Amino acid sequence: MGFADWVARMMGEEEPEPADTPPAPPTEEDILAALDRVVQMAADAKAPSLVRSRLARIANTIRLTLPRLRNLGLGSPEAYSVMATATDYLPEALGGYLRLPRDWADSRPIDNGKTSLLLLVDQLDLLGATMDQVFDAVNRADAEALIAHGRFLQAKFGHDSSGGSLDLNKVSTPSQRTSATAPSSSRPTGPGSSPQPPTRPRETPRSMLDLES
Secondary structure, eight states, rough: OOOHHHHHHHHTOOOOOOOOOOOOOOOHHHHHHHHHHHHHHHHHTOOOHHHHHHHHHHHHHHHHHHHHHHHHHHHHHHHHHHHHHIIIIIIHHHHHHSOOOOHHHOEEEEEEEEHHHHHOOOOOOOOHHHHHHHEEEEEEEEHHHHHHHHHHHHHHHSSOOOOOOOOOOOOOOHHHHHHHHHHHHOOOOOOOOOOOOOOOOOOOOHHHHHHHH
């Protein structure tokens, strides 16, 4: 306790109340748990198949998106949309439908000729399309990083990384390498040596008459 706090207590002054600490944002585990709860809630209530299939599709997209949100940052609009969809929008939409009597919700038009069931389907379709856009955005971020890396390699090395090319004109055959390294049959000529005359091949006699002549 500081001196000012001691004086305030001695004077009977009340200590200021500590400010409320804002809740921590949900983690990936919290978002996945929220998804599991809303999917299980629809299964326990035996919601129509067109509702459960849409919920499963949205949940699967969110599960695929979550690991990639780290590249965009947890404070990005895409990350907020995923978090709010899993923890707020989906439970609220499904809960509003399940609180109604099933027959009434599926048969009574309440808004522009649509029943509560059809309104829920429209909301789930909108959330599903939004999650698809978020998933596309995070994948595009990774793809753009790949493109940027390719441009970096091209600028650094002068060509795309395509495995290189082979110049056949610069490759010698085994016979060319042998002739290039074989020793010459002619005698070397030095500063004081005279050139040697060419040697004529020796003729072979064809008969004894050739020898006598």
